[in-house]
Amino acid sequence: MLGKPVIGTKTMVVSPHYLASAAGARILEQGGNAYDAAVAVSACLAVVYPHMTGLGGDAFWLTYCTDEGQVRAYNGSGRSAYGVSRDSYEGESSIPKRGIRSAITVPGMVDSWDAILQQYGRLTLSEVLVPALEYALEGFPLSPDQWSNCHQAEASLIAEPLASAIYIPGGRIPHAGERFVQLQLATTLRKIREGGRDAFYKGEIAATISDYMFKSGGFLTREDFADHKGNWVEPISTDYQGYTVYQVPPNSQGFTALMSLNILENFNFKGIEHGSYEYFHLLVEALKLSFRDRDQVLTDPAFSHIPLGILLNKSYSAKLASTISFQEASKMTSEPVGRDTAYAAVVDEEGNAVSFIQSLYFEFGSGVVAGDTGILLQNRGSFFSLDPLAINTLEPHKRTFHTLMPAMACKNGKPAILYGTQGGEGQPQTQTMLLTRMLHYGMNPQQAVEEPRFVWGRTWGEPTNELKLESRVPEFIRRELAAAGHIVRTVGAYDGIVGHAHMIGIDANGFRQGGSDPRCDGAAIGW
Template identity: 75%
Template sequence: MDSRTEKPVMATKTMVVSPHYLASAAGARMLERGGNAFDAAVAVSAALAVVYPHMTGLGGDAFWLTYSPGEGRVRAYNGSGRSGNAVSRASYAGEAAIPRRGIRSAITVPGMADSWDAILREYGRFTLAEVLEPAIGYAAEGFPLSSDQRSNTLAAGAALSAEAAAIYIPGGTLPAAGGRFVQKQLSATLRCLAGGGRDAFYKGAIAREICKYMQEAGGYLQPEDLAAHQGNWSEPLAAEYHGHTVYQAPPNSQGFAALMGLNILEHFDFGTIADGSYEYYHLLVEALKLSFRDRDKVLTDPEFSPIPLERLLCKKYAAELAGSISMQRAAELGSEPMGRDTAYAAVVDAEGNSVSFIQSLYFEFGAGIVAGNTGILLQNRGSFFSLDPGHINTLEPHKRTFHTLMPAMAFRNGKPAYLYGTQGGEGQPQTQTLLLTRMLHYGMNPQAAVAAPRVVWGRTWGELTQELKVESRVEGRVLAALAEGGHRVCVVDDYDGIMGHAHAISIDDNGYRSGGTDPRCDGAAIGW
């Protein structure tokens, strides 16, 4: 491994990690001005909605894990939206599935703006207008377009509506990486949000423009859908793993799948398993396959169908699953293809306030449509609903769908030890498990953990097989052993973007913070 990818940013008081350096800088700016981790996190989130628009935006969702030393507890905020009241399976009569792009895929209310308001109201020192200042500046004045945005625009540009293409491919010409990218409409919308607060988005001028566009374009969301939206605080899920308490957001997040995986892995001795070996990759993949099998049977909006978490997270059940794993042969299991385009970030401040959060439009550029003159790309998260009335995640009005977003925290002795997460749909539980085991069992710092060679199992949209994608940096003998063990090995590039963009913060027993950002993206760790 290139030694430059192993060196973490270390600090004594603060740390911000995100997939774009300008977003990390926005968070650092809040901390320098006297804000706390919650102010900084919302500033990072808003900046990402501008400088990483292909991955996230005001038209999408967000999930949060928060910790305040004064409270001494972890809380989860579900910032995901529900389907419109006028949307049902009958809306797609005669169709096999909900369209993946376009106006008829944009059927869930964007939840991110509400989550910003909730985080700041509960814990922030600054106003929404103050934390939106960097994002507004980036949108109005422009910023250097990232190579990641350019490559995603090149790959998905054909899916953009004419209005969206006018913004992201102005004049029909793909912008050059490093060129100035301006979003005047989005800057005006952010100013409106800063001045009018949450209600501007869900009941005021922004809501009216979104719904006007919906009506004209044949969409399903209505003013009452936005007006009724409310995210919610909840207790996170937790599992004990080798002296650490690992927290995940509850359903409709898939976070419990990662906890199931850790419960299974607890039955194996990592002291006898080398990092990067056949045994390491095989075991992690096989453990997560088993948790995915159960996840796919039960995960949906828990208000519509109960989810047996007590059984799924039971240590006895994990022992049974662990006993079913063959170390010589890959199990023949499948799962649904999922979108993977997401942005994860985390912040820790000098007081110990900690925020782990993740946000997304689902596919790159979401539904591929911009809502009127708002500059807001709408998400296509609702396209993951099933039209099969017998499916656990079947489409119904006012329902949250199965959600891939899952920020993570791990505590040691009652205090945050690791904040971590990644982009990547099906890859999120897998990469999170790689990160945690590498930091915890092999002593890797966050930068080394996110930069180490990765694998990811599953299939994305359009693929016919359940492949095990493996970066070419993995040793040849390991690749051969994985193939011999029954994995459908597909070798991809070094630091391949298909592995997602992972980031992590660790806090040692002295309180020192170490930050790592993925060399596969445009991120930065900033601390002091």
């Protein structure tokens, strides 16, 4: 798109897959509102982007209702099984990253669909699931991203016969563009259309999943599913450049991005050129400081107090900012915290807005398909620690540290920017880049998304905390960053490792500007 956003006078839908965006637009055209369209997009992503998200995963939501005039948040993450504990992994140093024993948290996404529609929807769950059901039943062109991720996760998928039969049928990964049909998933979606959320958590679907878990050595039971309920929570926020920026509270890592903004507020961006050494270095260092605090406190707030009052205090952020050197990179480390996610957003004609994100944690989650449901189970719970002294230690019926974090920035009390991205550790990093590009450098959403990005931290299987920079960042700037002590690694020009970001901006005229990431298969659709 070369920096040109899609502009709508009334509506806008953005997502990482064009068919999901089209499904949201279809629901809006049929008289649905932003909430109806968002659930339709979410369900379609579970079908057409199965490596990134699915019915076996979680979702987090930020909503704005024009009638209420406020931003609300829904935590659609699941808790660990009642019957799982650190003793369940006696003799092991960590929870397995794949397989049946990594699937220890109840999927929360289907519940979140019901909650959003019950509170704000105009249509029924049965109605908004129609596009997803059609794509599962009739098939769709397999995306290049799914093809690539199938190759990356091939060993994990082959290890699970039910998953292999779906994603590597006949022992061959389908090519991009081939028709990909998911008949078992279509049957599951039909059951949800007929029986609602209870069909998933209290009916035949829950029974099939839990029975399969029992036979296969897993931990989730019918009781775990029946007791699941997500919850509406008060969003957290900070003020930045005349905007109020909202995030979902813990167990989401969203406060990390707010901390970073509070730190950056202490620097004069008028003297910092966009894309310069100073720009990249400053953002990385601010984010490192927020990660350091995050890793010490983030877990389920029902199990441990998280001092947000201190962490989001402007004076505290000023003290952190004073420790940043423009000449030298700080010596901090990180642990890998997931990678594959799907972010989307919708704004309707009335001004209702939904910013949401969903995930299986790793690509294809645990790799386990539960019985004949066609549902891949997430491996989100594998991030729990087996160290009893760790803040995120595994305990029964507990939510884990969660990377998912949709964002919304409001101006004069109304949504102005909806934004988010795929990627675990990369989510607060990319969000910070997107917002600073719009608020400090006057970029539109498409420009902000397309500009070269970085991601700092250690990804799975890599020994060092690298600063990965897209090759479009000039070589001399990469050299300057390396000279300052950053472990610089150059990646592709538009590399998926830096995430799949999407944005909706609402300008002073009320027009909706959509930005869709060229690093994925997404689309912005508005009119």
